[in-house]
Amino acid sequence: MPNPPRRVAILTFDRAQLLDVAGPLQVFATANERYVAAGGETPYAPVVIAREASILTTAGLALAATPFAGVELPLDTLICAGGRGVDAACEAPDIVAFVQEAAADARRVASVCSGAFLLAAAGLLDGRRAVTHWDHCADFARRYPQVRLDPEPIFIRDGRIWTSAGVTAGIDLALALVEEDLGRATALAVARQLVVFLKRPGGQSQFSAALALQEGGRFDALHAWIAGALRQDLSLPVLADRAGMSPRSFSRHYREMTGETPARAVERMRVEAAKRMLEERASVAQAARACGFGSDETMRRSFTRLLNINPQAYRERF
Known part of the structure; x- marks a missing residue:
């Protein structure tokens, strides 16, 4: 891993799904702990970003965030959260413009759950395979016919763009990103620490x-x-x-x-x-x-x- 740590930004907004943010964030934080404990240098610098300095999730918990207007680019990894507020985020020109700008030079871009709508609104999924929460697939296919939607997988990688299914699938996605960066042993150590599966039972499908x-x-x-x-x-x-x-x-x-x-x-x-x-x-x-x-x-x-x-x-x- 390069020094300084790779900057991983999780983009959120008002009425976001709390676990879409907290799940991946905890995976990267735990990866830092386990990798350093094994003798390595801190691999990630995770940060939560939003248009405002504070957002309210659908769980009723407010999250402090770094306003993206002051975020230094390029990022290593940009992850867009989902949630009930994603439609409003897709209609906010400044949010969509930031996603486009940050994604242009990021090593990889990802979404959790309905965060795929935000990537699609930014034009990042055109012609690519993608997945979103099963309950939003019909709406997504209607709104973004240019995207090759596959409703089955837990997550999909198409080039440098990753998308994942609903809610807890963001943890599966983040573990896969850690495995790509730091290897299976570290990703497995993170999964064990969080008491989750590195590869969940039922295979790579959100329909079990x-x-x-x-x-x-x-x-x-x-x-x-x-x-x-x-x-x-x-x-x-x-x-x-x-x-x-x-x-x-x-x-x-x-x-x-x-x-x-x-x-x-x-x-x-x-x-x-x-x-x-x-x-x-x-x-x-x-x-x-x-x-x-x-x-x-x-x-x-x-x-x-x-x-x-x-x-x-x-x-x-x-």
């Missing part, structure tokens, strides 16, 4: 089977049991018995609550668990056995049906 199925709250306990019993027999009679219902009644109520058949829900949870194992370098055979597929071929069919990619190709890619 477990989260989606939680909308059927009546079966939350069943889903928790399934997640720990993927190697077992999870046929309809077994699940119905676990739920204390007849197979016919269970199947009907389950589909009404979750929108899926029990068999498809189990398949999705098994595929998600297998994805995680493959990302952590398990073999296809190991993942198939551990996740209850019974055979490599059965897992291959499930991957192809749900992900349109076979397990070996998924392992090589991720």
Whole structure:
């Protein structure tokens, strides 16, 4: 790392999402602590910047900030937070102009959650792949058709531009930036210190089977049991018995609550668990056995049906 430390600025505004700012900020602060503890020099100089010297987040907490009019450029990294106030920020000429000016000479530019709208308003995402919070994807696609929106990933890197999904995904993004700069060992040390995953379970997708199925709250306990019993027999009679219902009644109520058949829900949870194992370098055979597929071929069919990619190709890619 160069000396002096790399300047990382997190741009915020009134009615920003608190964790969009605090999450990445804490990652860089903890990276400083861990890197220095390991014998290195302080790698980052993180700062929160805004148009005013104080902003009020949607959580009701005010944040002190450095007014960006006095921020010395160039920055190493510019990160734009998101939140309910992002629309007003996109319509503020001085904020958009600062993003454009700061991004021009920054080594990399990033956004957290709906902060992608601010990057798009500044023209920085034209022709690029990007992601934002799942709940804002339809609006984003309508407003910025020139951006190649991909609603699935936790974060996306397209050249020197990084975008991330909703809220806590800013932590995933910041950990990836630290890993790029300081290596996996330091990023893992930061993740352990913050008690978060360096690579979260469920893979690099903001849509996890477990989260989606939680909308059927009546079966939350069943889903928790399934997640720990993927190697077992999870046929309809077994699940119905676990739920204390007849197979016919269970199947009907389950589909009404979750929108899926029990068999498809189990398949999705098994595929998600297998994805995680493959990302952590398990073999296809190991993942198939551990996740209850019974055979490599059965897992291959499930991957192809749900992900349109076979397990070996998924392992090589991720």
